[in-house]
Amino acid sequence: MAKFTLYLVRHGQTYYNVFNKLQGWSNSPLTQKGIDGAVQTGKRLKDIKFKAAYCSDLTRAQKTMSLIFDQNQTFNSITPIVSPFFREEFYGYFEGLNMDETWYQAGAPHGTPTFADIIDQYDMNTAKDFLKEADPFHMAENAEEYWHRLQQGLDLITTNPNIEDGDSVLLVSHGNTLLSLVDRFSTPGQFDLRTRPANGSITKMAVDGQQLTVTDYNK
Template sequence: MNKKIKLFLVRHGETYLNKYNKLQGWTDSPLTENGKRIVTKTGKRLKNVPFHYIYTSDLERTVETAKLILEQNRNNKNRNIHKNNNLREVFFGSFEGEYIDDFYKKVLQQSGCNNTTALYKNHSLEEVMNFIKKIDPFSHAENYPEFWKRIEIGLNEIVSQCCNNENILLVTHGVVIKTIINEFSKKGNIEQEIKNSSISILEYSNNTFSVVSING
């Protein structure tokens, strides 16, 4: 039987490292008070959606966000949160915790571009992520194939566990959502930031994922 599943992809709320404009991949930090307030508003927007399953990455900022969203939900008696480490943020290797502006100076030097607009205009998301691994002195940063492989595993795990006509709440990360959009939508703009607490909608039907909306 063909399954049709709707996935609500929510980026976690603003964290302290977001506020300080620092790279935050596998490094974790708690939500700011303002981040919590905006997540609560997102929860109110989703209050009438009955979620059959709730997934997060294994990083606490996504779990904290999911709990705040579920507090606002009128339909959800199910509060079980399934953590999936395949859906955690990209690993920035030795650049974790670095100021984003300093980090991009190194990426731009590697790419030969003068600014981030030129970087994303002239290079694919895959190329940019591969640049990052190349300039990491330890080569620990994930490149695009490594990153996408585990995201794909994570998504397939979700749809294999779900039934027809179910709604899924997936609280994850900015680069994760951007990469999913990059894979499944021609309308995706890789320069576009995925906002904290924003909602993007992914639909699974006929064994295929498609992007319904971005950054709502």
């Protein structure tokens, strides 16, 4: 397996982002700010020769990927791999509902009434478990279900035989997915996980076989 750099980009701003609603597997279109931001992200990455590219199959991520591709001539020779493995966490009953109110319902019974409180006292996996517990249908993904899905996506990347030492690879995904990756693959306390990655932001990971290490967050 190769040693390479994985660039993780959060999709551009959507209307649900503006309205402070959980999107999960739901979708809302990119705002004009989101479109412009994705173009700017593409320009920041335009001189990087990517060997492979991956993307969530949700519309907001695919649109962001397309706008990034338009700014980078090296993408002419590759086709992005689009997969549901890279989707955002599924929020079940809470899809499309107010983010702050949802995390209050999930965390308050445990003495953590905000998302930041949950992260301060626990971690991202606990946040997922709390949400599934609070979901009256129990359809939201808990940590085990979430990582079973996402790990299949990570395996797609790390086992790609075309990726060689020193290559660069792009992944366009989602806010809580990036937070989850940073939570799992960084040193505790290295990054402030109470700060969500900005739309269009770039996070970088060093990949060595199946060993992943976060090197930059939310740039």
